[in-house]
Amino acid sequence: MAMMREGDAPDMTLASSVTIDDVRRAAERIAGHAVRTPVLTSARLDAMLGVRAFFKCENLQRVGAFKFRGALNAMSALDGDARTRGVLAYSSGNHAQAIALAASLLGVRAVIVMPEDAPRTKLDGTRAYLEISGRSAGEIVTYDPKTTLREELGGSIARERGLTIIPPYDHPDVIAGQGTAGLELLEEVGELDELYVCTGGGGLLSGCAIAAKAMSPRCLVVGVEPEAGDDATRSFASGRLCTVRNPGTICDGARTPYLGRYTFPLVVRYVDAMATVDDAEVVAAMRLAMEHLKIVVEPTGVLGLAGMVKSVREVGSRDGATRRVGVVVSGGNVDLDALAGLLGRG
Amino acid sequence: MAMMREGDAPDMTLASSVTIDDVRRAAERIAGHAVRTPVLTSARLDAMLGVRAFFKCENLQRVGAFKFRGALNAMSALDGDARTRGVLAYSSGNHAQAIALAASLLGVRAVIVMPEDAPRTKLDGTRAYLEISGRSAGEIVTYDPKTTLREELGGSIARERGLTIIPPYDHPDVIAGQGTAGLELLEEVGELDELYVCTGGGGLLSGCAIAAKAMSPRCLVVGVEPEAGDDATRSFASGRLCTVRNPGTICDGARTPYLGRYTFPLVVRYVDAMATVDDAEVVAAMRLAMEHLKIVVEPTGVLGLAGMVKSVREVGSRDGATRRVGVVVSGGNVDLDALAGLLGRG
Numbered sequence: 001m002a003m004m005r006e007g008d009a010p011d012m013t014l015a016s017s018v019t020i021d022d023v024r025r026a027a028e029r030i031a032g033h034a035v036r037t038p039v040l041t042s043a044r045l046d047a048m049l050g051v052r053a054f055f056k057c058e059n060l061q062r063v064g065a066f067k068f069r070g071a072l073n074a075m076s077a078l079d080g081d082a083r084t085r086g087v088l089a090y091s092s093g094n095h096a097q098a099i100a101l102a103a104s105l106l107g108v109r110a111v112i113v114m115p116e117d118a119p120r121t122k123l124d125g126t127r128a129y130l131e132i133s134g135r136s137a138g139e140i141v142t143y144d145p146k147t148t149l150r151e152e153l154g155g156s157i158a159r160e161r162g163l164t165i166i167p168p169y170d171h172p173d174v175i176a177g178q179g180t181a182g183l184e185l186l187e188e189v190g191e192l193d194e195l196y197v198c199t200g201g202g203g204l205l206s207g208c209a210i211a212a213k214a215m216s217p218r219c220l221v222v223g224v225e226p227e228a229g230d231d232a233t234r235s236f237a238s239g240r241l242c243t244v245r246n247p248g249t250i251c252d253g254a255r256t257p258y259l260g261r262y263t264f265p266l267v268v269r270y271v272d273a274m275a276t277v278d279d280a281e282v283v284a285a286m287r288l289a290m291e292h293l294k295i296v297v298e299p300t301g302v303l304g305l306a307g308m309v310k311s312v313r314e315v316g317s318r319d320g321a322t323r324r325v326g327v328v329v330s331g332g333n334v335d336l337d338a339l340a341g342l343l344g345r346g
Numbered sequence: 347m348a349m350m351r352e353g354d355a356p357d358m359t360l361a362s363s364v365t366i367d368d369v370r371r372a373a374e375r376i377a378g379h380a381v382r383t384p385v386l387t388s389a390r391l392d393a394m395l396g397v398r399a400f401f402k403c404e405n406l407q408r409v410g411a412f413k414f415r416g417a418l419n420a421m422s423a424l425d426g427d428a429r430t431r432g433v434l435a436y437s438s439g440n441h442a443q444a445i446a447l448a449a450s451l452l453g454v455r456a457v458i459v460m461p462e463d464a465p466r467t468k469l470d471g472t473r474a475y476l477e478i479s480g481r482s483a484g485e486i487v488t489y490d491p492k493t494t495l496r497e498e499l500g501g502s503i504a505r506e507r508g509l510t511i512i513p514p515y516d517h518p519d520v521i522a523g524q525g526t527a528g529l530e531l532l533e534e535v536g537e538l539d540e541l542y543v544c545t546g547g548g549g550l551l552s553g554c555a556i557a558a559k560a561m562s563p564r565c566l567v568v569g570v571e572p573e574a575g576d577d578a579t580r581s582f583a584s585g586r587l588c589t590v591r592n593p594g595t596i597c598d599g600a601r602t603p604y605l606g607r608y609t610f611p612l613v614v615r616y617v618d619a620m621a622t623v624d625d626a627e628v629v630a631a632m633r634l635a636m637e638h639l640k641i642v643v644e645p646t647g648v649l650g651l652a653g654m655v656k657s658v659r660e661v662g663s664r665d666g667a668t669r670r671v672g673v674v675v676s677g678g679n680v681d682l683d684a685l686a687g688l689l690g691r692g
Contacts, residue, residue, distance in 0.1 A: 038384040040406060043447070043478050044471075059640045060386060101389070125390075132389050287682060294405045294678035296640040332640035336633060340686040 004261055008241045015265035017172045020214035023179035023207060026073040030180060033105055034069055037061050037181070039188050042292040049312050051323045054192070055293060056185040059301055059332025063097040063129065065253075066181050066204055066330050067168070071098035073177030074166050075106055083108050086138070088163040090150040092118040093253060094331055095168040100129035103137040110138035111163060113154045115145040121335055169203030170260025179207025185326050186215035194311075195326040198303030199223040199232050199274070200254040202263030208328055209270035219326075220272045224307030226251040226282070232259050233274040236267060250279050250342065253300030253331060277306040283342055285309060289329065290343075298334040299342070305329065350607055354587045361611035363518045366560035369525035369553060372419040376526060379451055380415055383407050383527070385534050388638040395658050397669045400538070401639060402531040405647055405678025409443040409475065411599075412527050412550055412676050413514070417444035419523030420512050421452055429454050432484070434509040436496040438464040439599060440677055441514040446475035449483040456484035457509060459500045461491040467681060515549030516606025525553025531672050532561035540657075541672040544649030545569040545578050545620070547602040548609030554674055555616035565672075566618045570653030572597040572628070578605050579620040582613060596625050596688065599646030599677060623652040629688055631655060635675065636689075644680040645688070651675065 040055045058066035075087060086109035089099040096112045103110035112126055123140065130137045143153050158165050167174065181204065186192065195212045197205045202223070209221040225233050229247030235258070243258040259267060277285075282299050285306035289297045304327040312323075334342075386401045404412035421433060432455035435445040442458045449456035458472055469486065476483045489499050504511050513520065527550065532538065541558045543551045548569070555567040571579050575593030581604070589604040605613060623631075628645050631652035635643045650673040658669075680688075 038406070043408070044474055047474070047478055060384070062389070064640055128390055128393070132393055290642050290682055290685075294410055294642040296636045296642060336636055336689050339636075340689040343682050343686040 004241050004258060004264065006241055006243050009239060010265040010268050011261065012265050012268070014262050015269040017262055018175045018179070018207070018210060018266060020210055022172065022176035023183050023211050026069070026173070026176040027180045027183055029076040030069055030072045030177065033072055035061050036184055039185060040293050040295070045288065045292040049309065051312055051325050053308070053325050053327060054185065054189045055305070056181055056326065056328045057295060058181055058328060058330050059295055059297055063094060063101050064331055064333040065094035065098065066178055066328070067094040067098035068101060069180050070169070070174035070177035070203060071095065071166060072102040072105070074171060074173035075102045075108055077173045078108070078164060082164045085162040085164070086110060087166050088113065088154055088158045089166050089168070090114070090154045091168055092122055094333055096122065096126045097129050099166060100126045100137065101132065104129060104133045108137070111157060112138065112140045113150055113157070114140055114142055115150070116142040117145065119335070169201035169256070170262050172262060175203050175207045175262060175266065177207070178204040179211045181328055182208030182211035183215070185328070186211060189326065191216040191324070192219045192326045193323045194220045194222060196222050196224055196304035196308045197328045198254060198300055198330045199225045200300065201256040202232055202259045202267050204328065204330060206263045206266035206270060210266070213270055221270060222307060222311070223267065223271050223274045224303040225274065225276050226254050226303065227276040227278045229254055230276045231257060232267065233276055235259055235264060236271065236274045239268070251282060251300040251303060253298065254303060275307045275311065277303065277310055281306045281310060286342060295329065296332045296334065296339070297329060298331050301329050301331040350587050350604060350610065352587055352589050355585060356611040356614050357607065358611050358614070360608050361615040363608055364521045364525070364553070364556060364612060366556055368518065368522040369529050369557050372415070372519070372522040373526045373529055375422040376415055376418045376523065379418055380526070381407050382530055385531060386639045386641070391634065391638040395655065397658055397671050399654070399671050399673060400531065400535045401651070402527055402672065402674045403641060404527055404674060404676050405641055405643055409440060409447050410677055410679040411440035411444065412524055412674070413440040413444035414447060415526050416515070416520035416523035416549060417441065417512060418448040418451070420517060420519035421448045421454055423519045424510060428510045431508040431510070432456060433512050434459065434500055434504045435512050435514070436460070436500045437514055438468055440679055442468065442472045443475050445512060446472045446484065447478065450475060450479045454483070457503060457507070458484065458486045459496055459503070460486055460488055461496070462488040463491065465681070515547035515602070516608050518608060521549050521553045521608060521612065523553070524550040525557045527674055528554030528557035529561070531674070532557060535672065537562040537670070538565045538672045539669045540566045540568060542568050542570055542650035542654045543674045544600060544646055544676050545571045546600040546646065548578055548605045548613050550674065550676060552609045552612035552616060556612070559616055567616060568653060568657070569613065569617050569620045570649040571620065571622050572600050572649065573622040573624045575600055576622045577603060578613065579622055581605055581610060582617065582620045585614070597628060597646040597649060599644065600649060621653045621657065623649060623656055627652045627656060632688060641675065642678045642680065642685070643675060644677050647675050647677040
């Protein structure tokens with residue numbers, strides 16, 4: 001697949017590469033394996049913010065993040081031959097665990113390429129999911145990130161063994177899978193005035209935006225990024241790909257350096273606005289989610305909530321009416337010691 | 347109502363004061379107001395413990411605890427006259443917030459009697475729920491716990507104003523309301539081998555036990571208490587009421603000194619076993635719930651999980667079969683700073 005480069009314009013012919021029908025097909029494929037996650041509400045939070053808010057809790061999804069939807073959909077969509085040969089993914093985060101669990105459930109072999117200095121909990125988690133059905137569904141290949149490029153190592157293993165690479169976000173089946181979170185939310189709560197979605201590579205955002213525009217056409221879809229990693233916000237504003245490498249933010253899931261070949265045009269077509277929040281706003285949103293929704297969230301997971309809170313405080317209520325807002329909470333995979341440290345900051 | 351005293355035998359004529367029909371009627375009454383809370387599962391936790399576990403998450407109930415079910419059912423069951431006069435409750439914990447929210451939703455006036463040194467968050471929470479509909483549904487009366495007995499103060503206000511006292515657990519309508527948590531769990535997951543329920547005054551335990559025995563007759567129902575506050579365990583074993591005042595445990599919701607006039611006979615009739623866990627086991631269970639279920643739990647909230655983990659480690663698997671176990675997670679109202687401190691202990 002051709003890589004995007006700084007300054008590239010989005011290829012708008014790819015803006016129709018994922019449609020609401022693809023999202024609906026994905027919903028059928030993942031039914032029974034993925035959890036239909038609960039939509040939580042809080043009367044106190046609503047009263048505090050002056051909105052009626054609906055939280056789609058993907059931290060309560062299997063592997064603790066929405067990533068399972070896309071991984072499962074992409075692997076389910078493989079033809080028989082490709083399934084027999086297996087898949088490869090490189091990730092040190094939630095995508096690795098999602099591929100590992102999907103491999104176990106579907107009986108597809110997976111190779112997961114991870115840096116050897118990845119956090120022990122991520123390595124352990126990925127291994128546990130590969131073995132969860134009682135026999136191993138694949139293997140973890142580690143590499144030294146100082147000497148090896150994961151794309152090169154992963155590419156060569158995939159070519160050698162005939163494996164299909166499942167990328168973490170820039171793939172139509174992955175995007176359609178992530179969109180099922182938005183589809184379920186809108187099916188459950190009906191039309192919304194606004195929908196806030198966290199943004200890393202734009203897979204969840206574009207998938208949910210496709211669902212929202214189909215189910216609730218007047219819904220304003222807002223992508224929310226960490227201020228220090230505002231590549232998608234600047235790309236959206238300028239119409240040219242901007243990149244930010246290794247941004248200094250606690251939102252480790254949103255450190256992706258750029259939108260993708262598919263997600264950039266989809267975001268341009270379906271998303272209405274981009275917003276950024278700083279780390280202090282993210283920590284404040286984590287506290288709100290823990291106190292009022294009683295859920296464990298990772299920093300990236302509450303970008304949408306942080307963006308919503310900021311918008312409500314800046315814009316206030318529109319026409320005096322109570323806005324119906326949706327928020328996708330993307331994940332809850334946070335080390336508890338790190339969490340205790342973040343709470344200490346607040 | 348006559349108080350129970352140390353050494354009293356349970357009045358077994360009261361063991362039929364709450365039936366499965368009462369629990370079903372309660373379910374109808376609270377539908378639409380109470381949340382049908384999600385049942386969460388974790389494949390990794392199951393693999394780790396060698397069980398198939400279903401967690402009924404009452405921390406995701408309104409006000410963050412199962413207490414809302416009983417309060418709402420008892421207040422909904424009042425006749426027109428009693429509703430017009432209003433209710434009174436004394437509590438410094440989840441019951442106060444439950445009564446306050448139920449009062450707001452039902453348009454019933456409530457007086458909540460709280461110690462003036464109650465944690466600020468509890469006072470603020472109760473006040474917020476009294477005002478959540480936009481107008482005040484009642485008032486908080488504070489007292490100095492060094493000079494005043496809450497029962498006397500509450501009793502005299504109730505007599506003066508003709509208010510109905512809604513006790514936190516020892517009342518048939520409260521017990522039936524709490525039982526709806528167990529009813530929903532069994533409706534959703536089908537028969538269980540075991541059900542673990544945390545135990546303070548025994549309202550949740552007896553209500554859930556009634557539901558479990560009706561829906562899944564062979565299900566073993568286990569009540570779990572903090573080791574330092576093992577009054578119900580000793581009462582259950584001896585057949586005579588034992589009391590423990592102000593036990594030193596982090597499980598503040600289970601510091602109730604004794605089972606009640608109704609709950610003691612109900613526990614004797616419907617519960618199969620009692621178990622205790624120490625604070626370290628509670629903290630370990632909190633970590634498991636946060637890591638694998640991604641939920642915020644208060645110490646009392648995970649007594650059931652802690653008891654289940656202990657039982658699994660002691661007993662192992664029965665006949666090599668995977669046990670289907672239910673666990674009621676009772677609440678999530680924990681101060682985040684206290685939570686960070688508890689995580690630091692683990």
